[in-house]
Amino acid sequence: xxxHFGGVIWTKHALQRLSQRGIRQGDAWATFQRPExxxxxxxxxxxxxxxxxxxxxxxxxxxxxDRKEWVILTVWSRPIYERYxxxxxxxxxxxxxxxxxxxxxx
Numbered sequence: 299x300x301x302h303f304g305g306v307i308w309t310k311h312a313l314q315r316l317s318q319r320g321i322r323q324g325d326a327w328a329t330f331q332r333p334e335x336x337x338x339x340x341x342x343x344x345x346x347x348x349x350x351x352x353x354x355x356x357x358x359x360x361x362x363x364d365r366k367e368w369v370i371l372t373v374w375s376r377p378i379y380e381r382y383x384x385x386x387x388x389x390x391x392x393x394x395x396x397x398x399x400x401x402x403x404x
Contacts, residue, residue: 299313299316299317299323300323301313303323303324303327304327304330304331306327306330306360306367306368306369306370307363307367307368307369307370308323308369308370309369309370309371309372311371311372312326312370312371312372312373315372315373315374316373319373319374319375321356321373321374321375325349325351325356326356326358326370326373328349329347329348329349329356329357329358330347330358330360330368330370332349333347333348333349333358334348334349334350335347335348336348339359339361341359341361341371343361343362344359344360344361344371345359345360345361346358346359347359347360350378351375353377353378354375354376354377354378355375355376355377355378356373356374356375357373357374357375357376358370358372358373359371359372359373
């Protein structure tokens with residue numbers, strides 16, 4: 299994994315989490331570059347960027363350092379659940395990206 303992938307700085311912590319969680323660095327970078335949603339993080343000055351890949355939502359936490367360079371602090375993913383009545387069930391399907399990933403078994 300590259301600590302300067304995509305023109306941003308990746309902390310050792312973020313790179314470790316990518317590896318531990320089986321998340322591709324390119325997917326995390328794409329989430330940061332073109333999120334579906336974003337919001338302020340609890341860490342001052344940081345943002346959380348979200349993007350859905352199949353039945354998982356990828357979340358990337360980033361902030362700018364003193365030199366205005368973007369730094370990826372951490373990354374995680376979580377399953378997406380749909381609400382049916384009073385139950386939450388894991389979302390199946392996943393649209394076109396999910397279809398391609400299932401087709402390619404990735």
